[in-house]
Amino acid sequence: xxxxxxxxxxxxxxxxxxxxxxxxxxxxxxxxxxxxxxxxxxxxxxxxxxxxxxxxxxxxxxxxxxxxxxxxxxxxxxxxxxxxxxxxxxxxxxxxxxxxxxxxxxxxxxxxxxxxx
Numbered sequence: 001x002x003x004x005x006x007x008x009x010x011x012x013x014x015x016x017x018x019x020x021x022x023x024x025x026x027x028x029x030x031x032x033x034x035x036x037x038x039x040x041x042x043x044x045x046x047x048x049x050x051x052x053x054x055x056x057x058x059x060x061x062x063x064x065x066x067x068x069x070x071x072x073x074x075x076x077x078x079x080x081x082x083x084x085x086x087x088x089x090x091x092x093x094x095x096x097x098x099x100x101x102x103x104x105x106x107x108x109x110x111x112x113x114x115x116x117x
Contacts, residue, residue, distance in 0.1 A: 002026040002106045006093050009111035012083055016115070020078040022093030022108055030103075031096040032069055032076035036089035036113075046091065047078060061087075083115045 008020035024032060033048030033056075047067035048056045055067055066079045076093065093108035 002095065002097075004093055004095060004106060004108040006091075006108040006111045008078075009091060009113050011114045011116065014083060014085055014115055014117050016083050017079070017081045018083065018113060019080070020091055020093075020111060020113075021075060022077075022095075023073065023075045024093070024095040024106070025074055027095070027097045027106075029074060029095045030098040031094075032074070033067065033094045033096075034076070034078045034091055035094055036087075036091045037110075038086075038089040041089075043092070048094070049076060080113070083113075085115045085117045087113060088115050089113060 003025045005023045012018055031048050031050045034046040035043050036046050037043040046058050047065055049067045049069040064082045068077045090110040091113050092110045095106045097104045
C-alpha cells in the first residue's frame with residue numbers, strides 16, 4: 001500500500017518563496033517529483049528526481065525551483081523561489097515505481113499554491 005503525505009503550499013505574494021514536501025512509503029520509488037494543474041489547463045510536470053540523482057525541470061521554473069530528494073526518508077522537496085502568479089496551481093506529488101519493465105504512478109492528494117500579484 002502506497003502512502004503519500006504532502007505538506008507546504010499556501011498563499012504568497014509574487015517574488016516570495018514556498019517549500020513543498022512529500023513523504024512516500026510502501027514501495028521503492030524510482031522517481032519522485034511534482035506536477036501541477038492550473039484551472040482549465042492540463043497537468044504538467046514541474047520537477048522530478050530519480051533515485052540515482054538525476055533531475056528534470058519544466059523550462060519555466062528552471063533557476064527558480066529546486067527539487068531535492070532524501071532517499072533514506074523517501075521524501076521529496078520542492079523549494080520554490082521568485083514565485084510568479086502563473087505558478088498558481090494545485091501541486092501534486094508523484095511517485096513512480098518501476099517493475100519488470102513497467103512503470104506505475106502514484107499521486108498525492110494535491111496542495112494549493114496561490115501567488116498573488
